[in-house]
Amino acid sequence: MAGTVLREALVGRASSGDRSPQENAASQEAPLVVLRDVVKTYANGTVAVSDVNLSIREGDFLSFVGPSGCGKSTLFRIIAGLGRQSEGTVDVFGGDPERSRKQGGVSYVFQDATLMPWANVLDNVTLPLKLAGESRRDRIARAEEALALVGLADYRKALPRQLSGGMRMRVSIARSLISKPRLLLMDEPFGALDEMTRQTLQDELLKIRERDPRLTVLFVTHNVFEAVYLSSRVAVMSVRPGRITEEIAIDVPYPRGEDFRTTPVFSELVRRVGRGLAH
């Protein structure tokens, strides 16, 4: 059953011709997320996304790039189970997104750090575990691990307003990692940060993924450089209606570092994605 879904997904995308050797190897496994002919029409008649076909495998880092209003976030909300598609099917972990979400294993990071202003860093980070009813000892142990991962081990008692924008985003990322997700959905997480902080956090995100290469990341951004730097695949979207017009594989092995930004391959890929956007 999953096999046929996968084959269809592959056939559907074969025309783009961007299949990497890694991807072919990974495609033996059942994909983590599958979208087929997804259409989302809002009550006022606006078609936010249409004809979206996607298959996301474990360990993928897939970025959605596109102009504002191309339905990146809509698509994202559908995968997160925050909204339903009007047509088509969406499978997350082989089931309904809503159901998969309830079983855990999916985490979220938004553009806004979305922290509770009255709670300190530790309480903010442990929120998903608290809501899941985990014991206090477990929560604290895992929070310390997650905070160390984002370099905030010394800030457990700080309140959000005492932190800079970049630090708040780290707290938000630590919170998303604490539940040990299989799928991480990031909706323009670095969009509101300055360029320096943004690049630092990009590197940290790559480091986090190195520690856990099976972590699958879906990443929304309108920044082409960011998409190329981080992703294993980039889905280029067009506006009105939002469609995926092109999928570009970023065949550069991880770990990637600062020097990747200055390679000709990087520039070439940025150009390709940019061209895709211009259509």
Add this chain to the structure above:
Amino acid sequence: MTDRSAAAAAGEHGERSDGRTREARGPAGRRGDSARKHEAGAGFFVRLTSRWGAGALPPLGALVVVIALWQFGLKLLGTPSYLFPKPTDVVRAASDNFPLLLQSVWTTAYESLLGFLLSIVFGVALAIVLATSRMIEKSVYPYAIVLQTIPIVAIAPIIVIWFGAGLNAVVVIAFLIGFFPMLSNTLIGLHSTDQNLRNLFYLYNAGKWQTMWRLRIPAALPYMAGGLKISASLSVVGSIVGEYVAGIGGGKGGLGFAITQAAIRVQTDYLFACGLSASLLGIAFFLAVQGLSRWMLSSWHESAMRIEN
């Protein structure tokens, strides 16, 4: 320690490690503004105020002027004390009847506090119930508004019939008058939770009560603080109104009772003393609640923070 280092890292060097710098600076900025406005001629006054508390001197000065005008104006006109007592008459009346006045203030304070606490408990509880279900809110809230528009004085006699003259009726009236601001403010607060945070709680599969307890109620605290301030002053008004209709006589009468008695006996000076005590009581309630809400919110909410620009 972590707190401090966090602040330092966030780029707030100095100010946080020494609370006094902050405190001293906030008002100084404002004074700088007023200094610029009144540059000519006001130099002495500005220098004087800058040594005292922030804006305390101008209102104090105005008070002194008003009291002086009141005292000497009445003396000049020769108005009899039973028509319009001078400040000195009021002070004398207050000190002559001090134990009685204190007893009245105490009674009213007690009634107001009980009414106030009841309005907090019931106001917040009903707001939480209404906020959990749109259906319940739609069906019940309109009546809460209708109830609010009924003048409390109009239903006070019914309350006296139901609860009997005395403490109970007064407390119920104080409660009724403070209840609605508490309810409506809390309800607005519970409905104004940040949408991103609500989505986050939803995505992490938070239950209805988890969301209520961990997100909506904490987020509503600033609104509740607003409601508390209104209800605190209103509950004093409520208990005095209650005492007019249902006051307990004898030595246990509250300020409302004392006021009616003083009016009947044309003890205008004591009437003034009671009225001023009532407003002082209202101010004390207000300040206590303000202090409480500052303490509750100071660490995170804008309304209670000292903002430096």
